[in-house]
Amino acid sequence: MTSTPDTLSRIAILGTGLIGTSIALAAFRAGIEVAGWDADGDVLARAGSSGSLTAAATLEEAVRGADLVVVSTPIGAVAEVAAAALTAAPDAVVTDAASIKSRIVDDLEALAGDESRRFVAAHPMGGSERSGPEHASASVVDGIVWVIAPTERTDQHAVALVDGFVRRIGAHPVHLTPERHDRLVAFVSHLPQVASTSLMGLAVTEEVDEPDLLLLAAGGFRDLTRLAASNPSLWSDILLGNRDQIADAIDLFTTRLHELRAQILRGRAADVERTFDDAKQARLRLATKPQVRSGVAVLQVEIPDEPGALARITRVLGEGEVNIEDLQIVHSPEGGRGTVHLTVGAPSAELAAGVLRGGGYDPIRLA
Amino acid sequence: MTSTPDTLSRIAILGTGLIGTSIALAAFRAGIEVAGWDADGDVLARAGSSGSLTAAATLEEAVRGADLVVVSTPIGAVAEVAAAALTAAPDAVVTDAASIKSRIVDDLEALAGDESRRFVAAHPMGGSERSGPEHASASVVDGIVWVIAPTERTDQHAVALVDGFVRRIGAHPVHLTPERHDRLVAFVSHLPQVASTSLMGLAVTEEVDEPDLLLLAAGGFRDLTRLAASNPSLWSDILLGNRDQIADAIDLFTTRLHELRAQILRGRAADVERTFDDAKQARLRLATKPQVRSGVAVLQVEIPDEPGALARITRVLGEGEVNIEDLQIVHSPEGGRGTVHLTVGAPSAELAAGVLRGGGYDPIRLA
Numbered sequence: 138m139t140s141t142p143d144t145l146s147r148i149a150i151l152g153t154g155l156i157g158t159s160i161a162l163a164a165f166r167a168g169i170e171v172a173g174w175d176a177d178g179d180v181l182a183r184a185g186s187s188g189s190l191t192a193a194a195t196l197e198e199a200v201r202g203a204d205l206v207v208v209s210t211p212i213g214a215v216a217e218v219a220a221a222a223l224t225a226a227p228d229a230v231v232t233d234a235a236s237i238k239s240r241i242v243d244d245l246e247a248l249a250g251d252e253s254r255r256f257v258a259a260h261p262m263g264g265s266e267r268s269g270p271e272h273a274s275a276s277v278v279d280g281i282v283w284v285i286a287p288t289e290r291t292d293q294h295a296v297a298l299v300d301g302f303v304r305r306i307g308a309h310p311v312h313l314t315p316e317r318h319d320r321l322v323a324f325v326s327h328l329p330q331v332a333s334t335s336l337m338g339l340a341v342t343e344e345v346d347e348p349d350l351l352l353l354a355a356g357g358f359r360d361l362t363r364l365a366a367s368n369p370s371l372w373s374d375i376l377l378g379n380r381d382q383i384a385d386a387i388d389l390f391t392t393r394l395h396e397l398r399a400q401i402l403r404g405r406a407a408d409v410e411r412t413f414d415d416a417k418q419a420r421l422r423l424a425t426k427p428q429v430r431s432g433v434a435v436l437q438v439e440i441p442d443e444p445g446a447l448a449r450i451t452r453v454l455g456e457g458e459v460n461i462e463d464l465q466i467v468h469s470p471e472g473g474r475g476t477v478h479l480t481v482g483a484p485s486a487e488l489a490a491g492v493l494r495g496g497g498y499d500p501i502r503l504a
Numbered sequence: 505m506t507s508t509p510d511t512l513s514r515i516a517i518l519g520t521g522l523i524g525t526s527i528a529l530a531a532f533r534a535g536i537e538v539a540g541w542d543a544d545g546d547v548l549a550r551a552g553s554s555g556s557l558t559a560a561a562t563l564e565e566a567v568r569g570a571d572l573v574v575v576s577t578p579i580g581a582v583a584e585v586a587a588a589a590l591t592a593a594p595d596a597v598v599t600d601a602a603s604i605k606s607r608i609v610d611d612l613e614a615l616a617g618d619e620s621r622r623f624v625a626a627h628p629m630g631g632s633e634r635s636g637p638e639h640a641s642a643s644v645v646d647g648i649v650w651v652i653a654p655t656e657r658t659d660q661h662a663v664a665l666v667d668g669f670v671r672r673i674g675a676h677p678v679h680l681t682p683e684r685h686d687r688l689v690a691f692v693s694h695l696p697q698v699a700s701t702s703l704m705g706l707a708v709t710e711e712v713d714e715p716d717l718l719l720l721a722a723g724g725f726r727d728l729t730r731l732a733a734s735n736p737s738l739w740s741d742i743l744l745g746n747r748d749q750i751a752d753a754i755d756l757f758t759t760r761l762h763e764l765r766a767q768i769l770r771g772r773a774a775d776v777e778r779t780f781d782d783a784k785q786a787r788l789r790l791a792t793k794p795q796v797r798s799g800v801a802v803l804q805v806e807i808p809d810e811p812g813a814l815a816r817i818t819r820v821l822g823e824g825e826v827n828i829e830d831l832q833i834v835h836s837p838e839g840g841r842g843t844v845h846l847t848v849g850a851p852s853a854e855l856a857a858g859v860l861r862g863g864g865y866d867p868i869r870l871a
Contacts, residue, residue: 262722282720311719324710325721329728332699334783335760341786343691343756351790352678353649354692355629357731361696364724365787369780376768376776387765389710391758393702398754401743409743413736416701419708420732423718447831448815448822455815464814464831 140204145302146170149203149226151196151218152210153184156234156261158273160207163306165189166275174199176210184270200226205302209234212374216244223252230295232257236322237378238286238315254292257299258315260284260322261308268368275307279482283308286315323382328390330364330372331383337365436479436489436500450477450498457492459485507571512669513537516570516593518563518585519577520551523601523628525640527574530673532556533642541566543577551637567593572669576601579741583611590619597662599624603689604745605653605682621659624666625682627651627689628675635735642674646849650675653682690749695757697731697739698750704732803846803856803867817844817865824859826852 140146148164150157153175161171161184173190175181185192193199196218200206206222208215212235219241222231235241238258246253263281283303287296296312303310313321340358344350376383400408440446454461464479479500481489486502493500507513515531517524520542528538528551540557542548552559560566563585567573573589575582579602586608589598602608605625613620630648650670654663663679670677680688707725711717743750767775807813821828831846846867848856853869860867 262720284720311716313716317714317716321714321717321720324707325717325725328706329703329724331761331764332703333724333728334780335757335764336696336699337783337787337790338779339695339753339757339760340691341782347684347688347691349678349680349684350688350692353629353651353688354790357696357700358692359790360727360730361700362783362787362790363727365780365783367780367784369777369784372780373773373777377771377773380768380771384765384769386706387761390702390706391761393706394698394754394758397698397702398751401747402751404744404747406740406744410736410740412705413701413732413734413739415708416704416729416732417734417736420704420729423704423721423726423729445822447828448818451815451818455812461814 140298141301143301143305145204145298145305147172147203148205148207148302149174149193149199149222149229150184150190151175151199151206151208151222152214153181153190153270154209155268155270155273156263156277157207157209158184158187158189158270159263159275159277160209160234160261160306161189162187162273163275163278163308164302167306169305172199172201172203176214180270184273187270187273196221197225200229203229205229205298206231207234208232211371212237212241212378215241216248219245219256220248220252223249223255230255230257230292230298232259232299234259234261235378236260236326236375238284238318240378242286242288242315254290255295257291257295258286258288259299259303260286260318261303263308279307281308283310284318285310285312286318287312288315319379319382320385323379323386327376327379327383328386330367331376331387332390333362333364334367334372337362436481436486436493436502438477438479438493438498438500440477440498447477450493450496453496453498454479454489454492457488457495459489459492507665508668510668510672512571512665512672514539514570515572515574515669516541516560516566516589516596517551517557518542518566518573518575518589519581520548520557520637521576522635522637522640523630523644524574524576525551525554525556525637526630526642526644527576527601527628527673528556529554529640530642530645530675531669534673536672539566539568539570543581547637551640554637554640563588564592567596570596572596572665573598574601575599578738579604579608579745582608583615586612586623587615587619590616590622597622597624597659597665599626599666601626601628602745603627603693603742605651605685607745609653609655609682621657622662624658624662625653625655626666626670627653627685628670630675646674648675650677651685652677652679653685654679655682686746686749687752690746690753694743694746694750695753697734698743698754699757700729700731701734701739704729803848803853803860803869805844805846805860805865805867807844807865814844817860817863820863820865821846821856821859824855824862826856826859 147170150161150173153173164171171190172193173184174193174196181192200222203226206229208219210218215233215235219231242258245256261278261281261283263277285299300310397412440450490500514537517528517540520540531538538557539560540551541560541563548559567589570593573596575586577585582600582602586598609625612623628645628648628650630644652666667677764779807817826848857867
C-alpha cells in the first residue's frame, strides 16, 4: 500500500454492470487505468465496449497491479468477491459500492479476518433507473455523495486512498460508520421504497372491488408510487441485508401513522393541523437544501404560462452554451404554475444564472 | 328547475377562491353568465378582476336568477352556505366542490330537509398548489374528472343539469355514491397525503439525532415527501371530514407495512420479492393509464443526452404551434435518461405527434 490518491494509477472493477462501468468511465476520464472482470462474460464484453476498461479473463488477472479494487457486484456476492480480491492482491486496497454496509463488513471479517483491514466499505449514492454497462456514464457518479464507512479496525491509509479516489473522479465523500450509514439510508431510502410499494400494493388490491379507484389516481398518488416500479430482487437483497434498521424504521413510521389516525378519529383538528404544519415546514426547508447530487445546482425561474415559453428559455440557455441536466415544470406545493426548476452542473451555475438574467429572467438558486 | 344543460344561462359561485374562480372562468368561456359572492370582500374583489364574474353584495343577490349555484367555500362552510342558497333560490339546483361528500350530504339534509333533493354533491378533482382567485384559470378544470355524487333522494333532473354543466365547461363527469367517492379518495388522495406527511415528520424527528440524515435524501425521498408541503388547515378539514374512511385506509396500509416487515425480519426473500414484483407490475400498468386530467395527452419521446437537445424539441413543438402543458425529463424507474414526457391538451395530441415525427422524433402516446 505505497500508493497515494495522486499516484494511484491503476484500479480493478469487479462487477461491470451499470455502477461498475460508470465508475470505470469516471476513473478513465481522470487518467486512471482500469481493468474489469465480471462473472457474466456477456456483461463484461459489453462493459469493454465502453472503451474505459480492459476486460480480464479472471478476477486474479483483473486485480494484478491494481492499487485499488472496487467490488460492484450484486449485494449477495460482495463479501465473497472482496475476500477473493484481498487474497489475490495482497498490496491493494479493496472497496465496494453496495447499498448496505454493516452486513457486508461483518461477512467480510468472517471470511478474511485481519486482511479485512484493507477493505473500506463504501456506498456511491448514485445510480440510474436503467441497468447494464451499456447505460453506464461518468455522469452517474458526477458530484454524488459517496459514503465511506470504515470500521475502527480499517487501515487509515486505505481510507485516505479511497477518499482521494472519490474526490479525484468527481464525487463527494461523506464519512459515516457502517451502522450510521445503514440507519440513515433506512429512513431516507429504504423506508420511502417500502411505503411506495405498500401503497401501490394496497391500491391494486382495493381496485379488485373498486374498478374506478385508479381513475381517480392523480399526481400525488403517482408521485408516491413511482418508486414502486423499482427492481424487486435488488430491493429484496437490500431490505433483507438491512433488516434490523428497516424493521425499526417501519415501526416508527407505523407508530406515527397510528398516532395521526387517533388524532383524526378523535376529531382533534388542532393536533392534526400541527402535525401537518410541522411536516410542511420541514419539507419547505428540505426544498432549499442541496440534493445528494451536490455537483449540480438547481435554479428556479418563473416563466410565462404561454406557448413558446419553454422553447424560449431552452434556446436562451443553449445559445449561452449551458448544458441543462434536468428541467422540471414545478407542480409541487412550494412552487407554482409557470415555475421551472433547471438543474445544471455546479460549475455552470454562475454561467447559467448570468445567461438567464441576460435573457430577461430572474433566476433563484435553490441548491 | 325548468332549465336544461343547454339552456342554462346563469350560475352563481359562492366562495370565489382558486377553484370557484376557475369554475367561473370556464363557465364564462362557455358563454354562461356568472355572479359571484364570497364572505371575504377582498377575495371577492380579486375574483371580480378576473373579468369572469359580477361581484354580488350578498349571497341572496348572487343566486338571484341563477339556474345553478356552485358552493366552493372551505369545507366547514359548505353545508350552511348550500342550505342558505336552497332557501334563497327556490328554483335553482345547488352543487358543491368539496373534497369529501358523505359528511356534507348528511349535514345538509339535517339543515335543509326535503329541499336537499335539489342539492347535487360533487367534487371537481382539479386544483393547483396555489390558492386565491388571482391564480385561477379555466385550465384548472379543463378535462379533469368531476365526481358527481347524488344520493337516492337527489332529484334526477338536478343531477342531469350538473352533469351537463360539467361537460359544457370541458370536464369529465364520473358518477359515484357519496360513500364510494369518500372510500376511493381515502385510498388515492388522503392516504398518500397522510403517508407523505408522516414520512417527512419522522425524518425531521430523526434528524435531531442525525444531522446528516437529509444530506442523504435523494430523489425518492423528495418524491415521497412533496405532498407534505400541502395546506395544513385544508387537510385537517378533509381528514376529519372523512375520518372513518381514512382510519380504515391507514389500518390497511399499516397492516401491509407490518406484513412486509415480518417477511423482511424472517428473511423470506421470495415473499419480499413477490410483494415488490406485484407492486411493480401494478405501477407499470398505472403508467399507461390515463391521468385524472383526461383532457390531456402524455407523449414519451427519447432525446439525445446532449446540450441543445431540449432546446431543439421545444423549438420544433413551438414552430408547430403545439402548446406544451408540461415537460418532464424522466428519471422514474419505468423511464430512462434522455426520455422526456410531454403533456399536451388531448385535442393537440395528434398534432403534437405529427410535429414530433416531422422533426425526426419517435413519440409514444402514454395517456
